[in-house]
């Protein structure tokens with residue numbers, strides 16, 4: 001677990017400080033700044049506040065320096081890739097020369113105009129700014145007291161970062177213990193034996209490691225600097241995950257994943273249920289790719305699904321040249337295998353016939369194309385049955401037997417003339433579906449069928465996690481928030497609160513007797529027919545808001561990206577819900593264009609008038 005430390009934090013900070021002191025071209029690193037001697041003399045020169053200001057400036061310049069270097073490298077790379085392009089000046093000269101148009105091969109000319117135009121000048125500008133910054137940093141660092149203080153600051157930062165990384169390693173260790181325990185239990189279960197005495201001891205040790213790791217984490221997180229650094233790094237990690245494929249592993253999702261894995265390891269198929277957009281499909285995909293290490297086979301549930309979509313079908317078609325030859329060879333091999341006594345003459349004749357039919361005439365040959373279920377079994381991959389409750393019951397029942405097969409089991413594929421295949425290690429099944437409710441027109445899955453599965457209700461992420469995910473989408477690669485003003489930050493918080501409320505109302509966890517459409521006398525709460533503010537919708541709101549540089553208040557995006565596209569019967573209630581969270585405070589009814597939203601209603605929602 002313990003990371004091998006090559007440099008102490010003191011060494012790193014000394015290196016950083018020296019590098020800054022000496023500018024970019026130094027070759028030798030001075031071991032220690034000549035600080036001690038002049039510190040006392042310099043002490044009076046620089047007041048503490050001034051020192052703090054200078055250090056702040058150094059921090060900013062160092063960041064700008066890193067950005068410039070990054071920009072130069074990336075621009076240069078682009079430039080190197082398209083270096084035979086026409087320059088901007090050449091293009092301008094050509095456009096000015098109206099006489100020469102007849103002789104000019106415009107096409108080749110414009111073809112050579114590369115999109116990297118202007119890169120040279122931007123690199124030049126970046127280089128000159130870089131030189132400026134280096135000189136400036138050099139000047140500031142010439143003051144020994146500044147150099148010393150900067151070095152101490154870097155040293156403290158390096159320490160905090162190391163501790164925060166240790167927290168992450170400890171968290172990783174806990175996850176590893178979970179996985180190791182799961183694997184042990186799974187192994188014994190597949191061998192059909194109970195845990196031995198030694199196994200129990202091993203399990204106990206993992207428990208102990210986990211407990212101690214938790215204690216260490218708590219102790220480290222008790223330090224304020226480590227706590228904030230861990231949080232900052234956590235958000236940056238979320239941001240990285242969002243950018244590489246979009247799936248964020250929050251604490252609650254991680255614990256869900258562990259549970260899913262523990263059942264899959266035992267050969268138990270997993271059925272993830274939940275409301276619209278809770279993340280069922282994403283979780284199933286993520287478990288397959290990241291934890292089981294395979295791109296899964298995927299069945300998309302629909303009423304039109306047939307058993308052939310699942311097992312496979314005989315395909316008839318004219319094959320490509322290569323396939324024809326392969327098919328010819330395959331048929332010959334088959335003939336030889338079936339007719340071991342056939343003499344050379346007979347074989348020659350069969351060969352002639354087969355060649356004529358398959359290769360020359362290219363006559364339709366049939367071949368069996370395996371469906372996702374069989375491919376997953378043969379190749380030892382996970383199978384995802386997405387929206388399983390959308391598949392007709394009769395078909396689900398037919399595959400019931402296949403789903404709980406384990407590695408080494410043999411299974412007959414009726415669709416391919418009773419071919420027998422062996423289930424390979426790695427095969428497992430994850431299905432998704434909606435929770436049973438009048439809202440979803442779904443097949444009722446029968447109890448006997450479901451008893452073979454481990455079913456888990458997936459919930460919308462807790463409010464704190466939703467907030468973190470949204471924040472992660474808005475920070476830059478250093479962890480700084482990109483919003484324009486503090487009000488925007490407040491908006492994000494209220495947006496997540498509204499999302500949680502809407503999710504709870506949608507899933508029936510919260511009964512709202514005061515909402516639009518409720519009938520308190522009859523005990524009927526207000527309800528959302530088809531609309532919920534899932535993470536997917538939050539994206540749709542926040543992304544364009546950010547892309548447009550927070551130019552308009554977030555309400556515009558809430559209205560255009562979420563309320564207007566919602567079904568008509570939910571719209572007025574949605575306006576009310578957002579008003580509850582103090583959105584749309586000064587809006588007028590005309591701005592909404594929501595059918596059924598009257599002025600009186602809106603004023604009441606805004607708390608300006610009783611309705």
Ligand SMILES: Nc1ncnc2c1ncn2[C@@H]1O[C@H](COP(=O)(O)OP(=O)(O)OP(=O)(O)O)[C@@H](O)[C@H]1O
Nearest residue numbers: 246247248275276277278279280281282283535536
């Ligand atoms: N952990 C996550 N990190 C990032 N995005 C997520 C996460 N979970 C869900 N999302 C977002 O929410 C959307 C909905 O997730 P997903 O499609 O998995 O939900 P679902 O439960 O399968 O929904 P449906 O019931 O509509 O099939 C995804 O497209 C993704 O943008």
Ligand SMILES: [Mg+2]
Nearest residue numbers: 280281386432
């Ligand atoms: Mg889904």
